[in-house]
Amino acid sequence: MRAVSVEEAVAMIPTGASIMVGGFMGVGTPERLLDEVVRQRKSGLTIISNDAALPGKGVGKLFDAALVSRLTATHIGLNPKAQQQMLTNQIGVDLIPQGTFAERIRAGGCGLGGVLTPTGVGTLVAEGKRQIEVDGRPYLLETALRAQFALVHAFLADYLGNLSYALTSRNFNPVMAMAADTVIVTAEHIVPVGVIAPDHVMTPAPLVDYLITNANG
């Protein structure tokens, strides 16, 4: 793990990159990283995020700045700008069930080719997918999902990069921290090694590539 400034971290992201962004309706989203992505105008992005949050909040900021070309999400109904960009074909949107979204990312991070889920069998979600029977029950084969970058927000990060999350801000952050080539983390608090007890580490340090330093650090 290397500690870097937010400017330095975002400069590593090329235009058109695929990026997983942690958070659920903007809760548990690395806002400082997204603000910098907007400032450096990284465009043509493929975003993988549970939702589109709200205008001005979380990944919503990327739609405000029209930086997204593709989105994989589970729900975008609360962001009218993302809805409008989808309906006018400015962005391509792949909407998938939330449990499937979590498991495809988990599979991507765990060396699995995909997962078999009953969710979506017999619905629009099944179109174009392989259906496989196991013990007489039908399942859909949902393939693994990975990205070039994961932008993760933790509650605590220690000097080595061990992470813990708070309350409902954990959501997709731990699975995304497993499923990207480069993992960049912001934390509410950066603390000495040992403050997060081994049993309370939710993302182990070797998974973290870059930790964003405090703004005035």
Next chain:
Amino acid sequence: MDAQEIIARRVAQELKPGNLVNLGIGIPTLVANYVSPDLKVFFQSENGLIGTGPIPEQGLEHPLLTDAGGRPISALPGASTFDSAMSFGLIRGGHVDVTVLGGLQVDAGGHLANWMIPGKMVPGMGGAMDLVSGAKRVIVAMQHAAKGKSKIVKQCNLPLTSSRPVSLVVTDLAVIGFPDGKATLIETAPGVSVGEVMAVTEAELVVGDRVPEMKI
């Protein structure tokens, strides 16, 4: 009692002591208002919490403690938090006893459509498909009709949420179940006759000799 309160009060009667329950957005959220704390029901919020509590007083909200709509909530003593893979493992894995969802249409075979109106409303399914596929019991809480049109239809013409039928539908006029895969009138709302329910229901309903009123 308004329509929403009738529905919420009746759904609340379906919850058993110790149940793990997921409430969707809208009318389902109101169900929690009519569940006694003595019942020790656990409410799950699919963004990663079991043990959701009431909305905190203004000024006491925590920015990292919200419901699935992003609104501030509280956590009760004994609550637990987890990531989204765990949250949907609980849902898909049959660990959630009851899920209560809103609906756009339910058909005569108990199939639910509640996530999309093609060309009009394409918000995404969020957790609905996993909840309907995996929870032990699926209860739909919705108005019986919208703009004069029955939401209990012969066959859904909106995209289905799951091929698995729901367990129960509770509306402002009736409770409908699906024994043997057929929509069956189980109860009527207070002061509503069987004839009145039939008149505003597009799907054919199986009706027994005596249909009791909801006791709410």
